[in-house]
Amino acid sequence: MSGRLLLVLVLVLALGTPACSQAPTTPPDKKPEAKAPAAPAAATAARGVEAGAAPQINAARAMQYVREIVSIGPRPVGSAGHRKLEAYLLTHLKGDQVETDEFTASTPAGTFPMRNYIARYPGTKDGVIVIATHYDTVYSLKNFVGANDGGSGTGLLLELVHQLRTGKREGPSVWLVWLDGEEAFEKWSATDSVYGSRHLAQKWQKDGTAKKIKAFILLDMIGDADLNIDRDSNSTPALLAVVGQAATRLGYQSHFFRREIAAEDDHQPFAAVGVPVADLIDFDYGYGLAFWHTPEDTLDKLSPRSLEIVGNVVLESVRMLGQ
Ligand code: 1BN
Ligand code: ZN
Numbered sequence: 001m002s003g004r005l006l007l008v009l010v011l012v013l014a015l016g017t018p019a020c021s022q023a024p025t026t027p028p029d030k031k032p033e034a035k036a037p038a039a040p041a042a043a044t045a046a047r048g049v050e051a052g053a054a055p056q057i058n059a060a061r062a063m064q065y066v067r068e069i070v071s072i073g074p075r076p077v078g079s080a081g082h083r084k085l086e087a088y089l090l091t092h093l094k095g096d097q098v099e100t101d102e103f104t105a106s107t108p109a110g111t112f113p114m115r116n117y118i119a120r121y122p123g124t125k126d127g128v129i130v131i132a133t134h135y136d137t138v139y140s141l142k143n144f145v146g147a148n149d150g151g152s153g154t155g156l157l158l159e160l161v162h163q164l165r166t167g168k169r170e171g172p173s174v175w176l177v178w179l180d181g182e183e184a185f186e187k188w189s190a191t192d193s194v195y196g197s198r199h200l201a202q203k204w205q206k207d208g209t210a211k212k213i214k215a216f217i218l219l220d221m222i223g224d225a226d227l228n229i230d231r232d233s234n235s236t237p238a239l240l241a242v243v244g245q246a247a248t249r250l251g252y253q254s255h256f257f258r259r260e261i262a263a264e265d266d267h268q269p270f271a272a273v274g275v276p277v278a279d280l281i282d283f284d285y286g287y288g289l290a291f292w293h294t295p296e297d298t299l300d301k302l303s304p305r306s307l308e309i310v311g312n313v314v315l316e317s318v319r320m321l322g323q
Contacts, residue, residue, distance in 0.1 A: 054312075054316075055163070055250075055312040055315030055316050055319070056312070057156075057159055057163070057307065057308045057311035057312050057315070058159060058162065059304035059305060059307055059308035059311075060304055061159055061162070062155055062158075062159035062304060062307040063155070063302070063303075063304035063307060065092075065155035065158040065159060066147065066151050066152055066154075066155030066156075066223060066299065066302065066307070067155075067299060068088070069088070069151045069155055070145050070146075070147045070151050070298070072084050072085055072088070073145060074137050074142055074144055074145055074146075075135065075136060075137045075150065076136060076137050076139040076140075076141075076183075077105075077107075077112050077139060077180065077181055077185075078139075081137075082136060085135055085154070086115060086117075086135075089117055089135070089158075089178055092161065093117070093119050096119050096120075096121075096165055097119065097120040097121075098117060098118065099117070099118040100115050100117055101115065101116040101117070101118060101199070101200060101203070102114070103115075103199045105181055105195040107181075107192065108185045108192055109139060109185040109186070114180040114195055114196055114199070115180050115196075116178065116179050116180055116196045116199070116200050117178040118175055118176070119161065119175065119176045119177075120173060121164040121165060121174045121175070122168055122169075123168065123169050123170065123173045123174065124168060124169070124170050125170075125322060126172065126212070127172040127173070127212055127213070127214040128174070128175055128209075128212050128214065129171075129173070129174050129214055129321055129322075130174075130175045130176075130213055130215070130216045130217065130275075131157065131160060131174065131175070131176050131177070131217050131318075132157075132176075132177040132178075132179055132197075132216065132218050132219070132266060132267075133153025133157050133177075133179065133219045133220065134150060134154075134178075134179045134180070134181075134182030134196065134220065134266055135150055135153075135154045135180065136180055136181055136183055136196075137149070137150045138184075138293055139183060139184070139185045140185070141293060141294075141295075143295045144293065144297065145295075145297065145298060146297055147223065147297050147298050147299045147301065147302055148222075148224055148285060148291070148297050149220070149285075149292065149293065149297055150183075151223070152219075152221065152222050152302060152306075152307065153219040153220055153221075153222060153223075154178060155223075155307070156219060156222065156307050156310060156311050157176050157178060157219070159307070159311060160311060160314070160315070163311075163315060164176070171318065171319065171321070171322025172214055172321070172322055177200070179196035179197050179266050180196035181194070181195030181196045182194055182195075188264070193264070194265070194266050194268065197267075197268075197270065198269045201269035201275075202269070202273075204273070205273040205274075210273045210274060210275055211274070213275045213276075214276065214321060215239055215275075215277075215317075216270045216271075216275045216276065216277045217239075217243070217277075217278050217314060217317065218265060218266050218267040218277065218280065219280050219281075219310060219314070220266070220280070220281040221281050221282050221283065221285060221292075222281070222282060222310040223301075223302035223303070223306050223307055224282045224301060224306060225302055225303035225305070225306060226284075227255045227282055227303070227305075227306040227309060228255060228284045229256045229280050229281065229282050230258075230259050230260065230261045230263070230282065230283050230284070231256075231257040231259065231260045231261070232261060232262065232263040232267075232278070232279040232281060233262045234265075234267070234271065234277075234279065235267060235271075235277050235279050236271065236276040236277050236278065238276065239277065239278040240257070240278050242317050242321060243256070243280065243313060243317050244256060244257055245320065246313045246314075246316035246317040247313045247316075250309075250313060250316055252309050252312070252313060255309055261281075261283055263279045263281050263283065265279050265281065267279045280313075280314075282306075285301070
């Protein structure tokens with residue numbers, strides 16, 4: 001296990017815990033596991049489609065986004081692939097309310113322009129729920145395409161766009177955020193990591209936005225075909241409880257929170273400015289983390305089903321948070 005991340009890996013007996021350019025339109029390959037009903041039929045009908053219908057991620061379309069992202073190649077900050085991916089994101093966000101949050105980051109490898117992208121989808125209630133991911137790949141690994149690490153979250157957020165741009169939704173506004181510069185340039189440290197989230201959290205604290213954010217849900221490495229979302233002890237317990245309940249409602253609880261880790265990731269700068277945060281990360285990628293930060297982090301290790309599970313749990317969590 002990598003020491004650089006100060007990862008405290010604690011096996012917990014969590015069984016008692018709550019647990020594309022032309023995107024295809026084929027339906028998800030499988031339906032959620034039928035361990036628990038999504039919601040009582042009457043309650044679902046009463047809430048109506050916007051407020052409460054079972055979430056429906058299009059798994060094939062989400063996977064196609066990830067495929068297209070990976071086909072760009074490595075996407076480290078400052079590279080041609082990084083610029084291509086930014087253009088790809090903007091193409092897919094055309095017509096939406098998008099902010100490019102540009103800043104200059106001083107790193108051990110020099111000074112770089114970086115950009116976070118924020119797409120805003122208004123709701124009917126006060127407050128904001130942020131769903132975020134990082135889109136850069138590891139700077140020092142030039143043959144690394146980050147299918148899972150960088151690619152999976154970026155693609156799933158593009159699928160969430162389809163779920164959110166359908167007009168004004170019931171509940172708080174939802175903002176999708178693609179963060180830049182998550183990866184370290186040399187060695188992970190407080191100053192060499194999470195550049196985009198440190199910048200945005202500071203900005204949102206200064207302009208008062210942080211106070212409006214009810215939840216910040218981070219997606220990182222969520223595409224592994226063998227999906228095991230860890231319980232992150234650096235996340236806000238009450239928000240993790242909502243995510244756990246959402247997973248249980250949808251029958252996905254076996255994929256969530258069996259193991260506890262302490263994740264150092266893009267959620268921490270937001271937690272530091274008082275925002276409730278949850279890092280949904282599967283830090284069990286290949287035997288003994290064999291695929292993490294290696295050229296083995298490729299598309300064949302991923303599954304549309306994992307994107308579907310995480311996407312549906314996120315949508316259900318958003319719905320529950322809006323009640
Ligand atoms: C995640 C993907 N991270 C780097 N690439 C940071 C991290 C490492 C987060 C270990 C949690 C655990
Ligand atoms: Zn990484």
